[in-house]
Amino acid sequence: MRSCRWEKRVEQWFDGRRISGVEEHVAACGACRKSLETLQLMRQGAERSRPGVSDAQFGAFYAGIRERAETPAPGHGRAWAFASLGLAALIAAGSTFAILSGGPRAATAETVVESYSTDLQDATVEYYRAEDGTATLQVHYTGGDMW
Numbered sequence: 001m002r003s004c005r006w007e008k009r010v011e012q013w014f015d016g017r018r019i020s021g022v023e024e025h026v027a028a029c030g031a032c033r034k035s036l037e038t039l040q041l042m043r044q045g046a047e048r049s050r051p052g053v054s055d056a057q058f059g060a061f062y063a064g065i066r067e068r069a070e071t072p073a074p075g076h077g078r079a080w081a082f083a084s085l086g087l088a089a090l091i092a093a094g095s096t097f098a099i100l101s102g103g104p105r106a107a108t109a110e111t112v113v114e115s116y117s118t119d120l121q122d123a124t125v126e127y128y129r130a131e132d133g134t135a136t137l138q139v140h141y142t143g144g145d146m147w
């Protein structure tokens with residue numbers, strides 16, 4: 001909250017703007033004199049706390065900033081990124097292979113014919129296995145008409 005209606009003008013005058021009557025007002029107004037002193041203290045404090053880089057030091061100062069800005073951050077981020085990408089690709093390839101190959105093989109029961117014979121007269125037994133693994137046993141009757 002402003003303590004005097006001139007305070008804004010005093011601040012502008014302090015910042016370098018030439019406003020007629022301010023000097024006379026500050027000399028007569030205690031509130032504006034106090035405000036001006038506070039502004040001067042703040043400016044002095046800001047100037048003291050500013051990191052000083054002289055003209056002679058500026059070259060090295062700027063080179064340091066450029067070096068830090070252009071150097072990538074240290075760490076293993078890039079290597080881990082590639083390792084993660086490789087692992088993800090491997091998992092994707094494995095999943096694709098599993099999907100395209102129909103997944104895990106279904107369990108199959110296999111018929112094995114170890115021996116064959118028949119008690120039928122005039123009949124022969126023939127066994128063969130088809131290409132798909134199907135076992136077939138054929139009984140051929142060769143003795144005349146079927147009853």
Ligand SMILES: [Zn+2]
Nearest residue numbers: 004006029032
């Ligand atoms: Zn005032």
